[in-house]
Amino acid sequence: MSNKSTLAGYEIARQQYADWNVDTECALQQLAELPVSLQCWQADDVRGFESSGAELGGGLAVTGAYPGRARSATELRHDFEFASRLIPGQLRINLHASYAETGQARVNRDELTVEHFAKWIDWAKSHGFGIDFNPTYFAHPWAESGWTLSHADDRIRKFWIDHGVVCRRIAAAMGAAIGSRCINNIWIPDGSKDLPFDRLGPRERLRESLDVILSEQLDEQHLGDAVECKLFGLGSESYVVGSHEFYLGYAAARKTLLCLDSGHFHPTEVISDKLSAVLLWVPELLLHVSRGVRWDSDHVVILSDEVRAIAEEAVRGQFLSRINFGLDFFDASINRVAAWVIGCRALQRALLIALLEPRDVLRECELRGDNTARLMLMEETKMLPYAAVWNEYCRRLDVPVGQAGLEEIRRYESDVLSNRSE
Ligand code: RNT
Ligand code: ZN
Numbered sequence: 001m002s003n004k005s006t007l008a009g010y011e012i013a014r015q016q017y018a019d020w021n022v023d024t025e026c027a028l029q030q031l032a033e034l035p036v037s038l039q040c041w042q043a044d045d046v047r048g049f050e051s052s053g054a055e056l057g058g059g060l061a062v063t064g065a066y067p068g069r070a071r072s073a074t075e076l077r078h079d080f081e082f083a084s085r086l087i088p089g090q091l092r093i094n095l096h097a098s099y100a101e102t103g104q105a106r107v108n109r110d111e112l113t114v115e116h117f118a119k120w121i122d123w124a125k126s127h128g129f130g131i132d133f134n135p136t137y138f139a140h141p142w143a144e145s146g147w148t149l150s151h152a153d154d155r156i157r158k159f160w161i162d163h164g165v166v167c168r169r170i171a172a173a174m175g176a177a178i179g180s181r182c183i184n185n186i187w188i189p190d191g192s193k194d195l196p197f198d199r200l201g202p203r204e205r206l207r208e209s210l211d212v213i214l215s216e217q218l219d220e221q222h223l224g225d226a227v228e229c230k231l232f233g234l235g236s237e238s239y240v241v242g243s244h245e246f247y248l249g250y251a252a253a254r255k256t257l258l259c260l261d262s263g264h265f266h267p268t269e270v271i272s273d274k275l276s277a278v279l280l281w282v283p284e285l286l287l288h289v290s291r292g293v294r295w296d297s298d299h300v301v302i303l304s305d306e307v308r309a310i311a312e313e314a315v316r317g318q319f320l321s322r323i324n325f326g327l328d329f330f331d332a333s334i335n336r337v338a339a340w341v342i343g344c345r346a347l348q349r350a351l352l353i354a355l356l357e358p359r360d361v362l363r364e365c366e367l368r369g370d371n372t373a374r375l376m377l378m379e380e381t382k383m384l385p386y387a388a389v390w391n392e393y394c395r396r397l398d399v400p401v402g403q404a405g406l407e408e409i410r411r412y413e414s415d416v417l418s419n420r421s422e
Contacts (some may be wrong), residue, residue: 001401006391013388020358024389030320031155034289034351035090036344037132037183037326039288040099043070043079043340048098048139058138058146058189059233060217062298064333068417071384073101082412083340084127086285086405087349088397092130092180094326095120097167098139110162111142114173121177121287130180132326135167137188149209150202150241152188155367157209160188164213168223173404175222183258183286185325186210187228191236192362202241207368226286232264233296247285252281261288261388263296272309276317281413285319288328289347297413298329304352311354325351331388332397335417350394353386 014024036280041048043061049072056062070076076099084091085264097109100116107116114121124131137160138146145151148160163261168184175182190202196203214225229247230240251258258278271287277286289307314323325347331339358381365374394401400408 006395009388010392013385033263037092037094039094045077054139062330062332079337082400086341086397087344088181094132096134096136098136114170131173131174134182134185139398149192161209172218172223183224185226191240196239226257226259230264257284258282258287263290263292272313275313284322286324290328300331300339301346305347307350
């Protein structure tokens, strides 16, 4: 698309929105201030760079064998930089502890320090990326049983508690080094394939483990603590220790962030409806925007009704300063870098559409009890020319507009990705 037609399209769109009392410039400014945290694990199928030889496990499964997986941190960083040139706006990289760079040394997970992330920090700083973090409670010999922080064995539980402790320190140090708060998100796979006898014991142990991990006072300016719930996983179909009720209670009581992953609920249950409910009780949310297809399949995010609804709820509730947007999917069946770009741009588009919504008009109809007008105008607003505003946003931020991105991805694939053999 030429600059000229992008600009001409935007000019018309700007006027049409003005007729609805919507200021497109204001929406674009707000969108530019919303960072998205991209999951590092999309580029390498959640393998990380340890060499423990352990299976991924934890109910996580990556499907597909598209060539070009990042085999080292250097390659992953290169892929991320490329993706960032196709995505408008601010980016953060969401790292897992298993992406530590320990050189030749074998460093176990309870011994990790911020030094092992020095390269990530320098790189993020030089590119203006924020960093978020996650302790890794899977892909490790001691996680093979599927139990970690709620393990009945004191020694194993202690090991995973220590991992949680060092990860919080690393996250706080990364946040301080970058000058942007790092969110450390705890997700554990603990649960049981078949009916457990005791549902309470593991939850008591998890509560205690989390309390120990979170007991160290670290600077809130540099570190945010989040806990992520899940309904079920592969191998934990009958019972998940860290369920939604468990973590909602925990986050409300302990004032941590709650992480809602859109793939972690019953397929007919949506997280968009939860935002306004849980934000009355917890200070902040972390979102893992994902796309479950029939189950927590971690498909690439698209501009679906639910992603749009999540963005609408965030904007309508004036929650943008209390919601941290991140993506969580892993698809190895298509170009992995394209997956990042497609997913991130989809979320950003949903946010833009929500920011462009004629809120005042719709709210007034509802307050007047005029449900006819509400429905009719909601339908009319679905046809507003947001695509032209998006294109202009991309043009201004110097990233490809429309199909142009695909050409760049193809070039990167032939120049870089296709040279990577397993
Ligand atoms: C797993 C959780 C978790 C992971 C990442 C790799 O079901 O969604 O967030 O996807 O930590
Ligand atoms: Zn998640």
